[in-house]
Amino acid sequence: MVRMFRSEWLKLRKSVIWLLAVVSPLLAALVGILSILDDAEIIGGSPWLYALSMMAALHAMLFLPLLTGVYAALVCRYEHAGGGWKQLLSLPVSRSQVYLVKFAFIMLLLAITQLLFLAALLGIGLSLGFPGPIPWKEIIVACLGGWIACLPLAALQLAVSTAWSSFAAPLAVNVIFTLPNMLVANSAEYAPYYPWVQPMLAMMPRDEMSFGAFNVSPVTLFAVIGGSFLLFLASGWTYFSKKAV
């Protein structure tokens, strides 16, 4: 397992993947700065939470689900190109290991993205001199929750990416399902079950948003996330173990 991880690391180390992880937090930071400067006077509550909700709106609604798909496609990319699955799976490695390590890498990349987002938020707050103590609890919960909410989506996208021997097709699917996020988020009925919108639901500070699915209790949300994650991971994993290469 460790060997597998180190081998996978070697392949990803020199790829463009790292640039992508930086893009979303940077854009989110830009939005954060602009909205703060714009609405500086209207803020009633903590500017920290306001900045967090503004940044999370863009980051979690759009970029985080998109990146999840991109990472899933990227970790499979080198195997899709030029019969790499055949080479990899005819080595003495177990398919389960291959699959789980790929999944771990997606989650690792997402964790890095979330850390960068956190850094961007702190950077803005400190450089603009937000008053009051940093609301660590809310910020950490948002970042961690967003990451956990990516689990089912990552499992789903990895399944699609391994099943579909193409780099672009799984991405296209992901984009198509990510775009309606804003609409889906308004529906308390469907949103908790929609994997693409879950990161957003989990990342938005609850006091700031009180419409549609944001009223769904976190317990329900995370129960759905946990359940669907297990379902997607198990089906993708089973499929991959039996797949003829």
Added chain:
Amino acid sequence: MNNWILQTEGLTKKLGGKAVVNDLNLKMEKGDIYGFLGPNGAGKTTTIRMLLGLAKPTQGRIRIFGKDMQKERMAVLRKVGSLVEYPSYYGHLNAIENLEAVRRLLGVPKSRIDEVLSVVRLTKDAKRPVKGYSLGMKQRLGIATALLGQPELLVLDEPTNGLDPAGILEIRELIKSLPREQGVTILISSHLLSEIEQMATRVGIITKGRMIFQDSIDTLRERAQSKIRIGVSDPEAAWKQLLAGGYQADWDRRKLTIDRAPNETVAAMIASLVKHNFSVYRVEEEGASLEDIFLDLTGGEGSL
């Protein structure tokens, strides 16, 4: 137990109800260069994928090093190196990094990388990204990857596919040198008999999923018995004349041939033709090439 290094028993793979590989009994001995021959689409790659555990057989068993492939897949694969169809590589990495990615999985010492690079003579280009390699170099890197784990069995699927003549020659020389220098047994598939003929010690010919010939290359060559062709005026009448005289002769509406026979018999046949006023233009020996046999065995489907 016998000493087959690889053996399949009734290996069958059905895809959509159609048997792509049908009741295949493939046998390889240690030290063989086994030429696995067949026209495109005969089931070679499907067979090889099953041998490597990439696809599951519908029926039948595979034993490699005397171990059941299904049950002891990991133990078997540790001692098998393979190159299936196209070489697989990570284009953004150089040759050393490509090998390192596989080496980490195999857990062999780092020194193996330099060793296999020198075997395939890529040491000089080892630090360039692989995407800039020629097809021949990529193919050599593929073989280097296959050799990395010091395999006892090397499985190469169409290793000369798409190479230019110089590249083919290069790969062929490399493959021929391997059993000698690395002590491996090799299974090599191809749709080109001329390719296999120059490397293999043992040949299996497959067509439409069935093995139609499996023996040493020499046995295959023995089938290439020569015939004697007679160029003559009015060959059909000449053929009837020869038959009437009690000789063996064949007329296929294009040429008149007789089976190999002692000199005296041939002389007597010619004399009888001359006596009956046929003009004899040519008497020539005609060796049936292996290609002819291959075409004959595969029912004329083989690509040349």
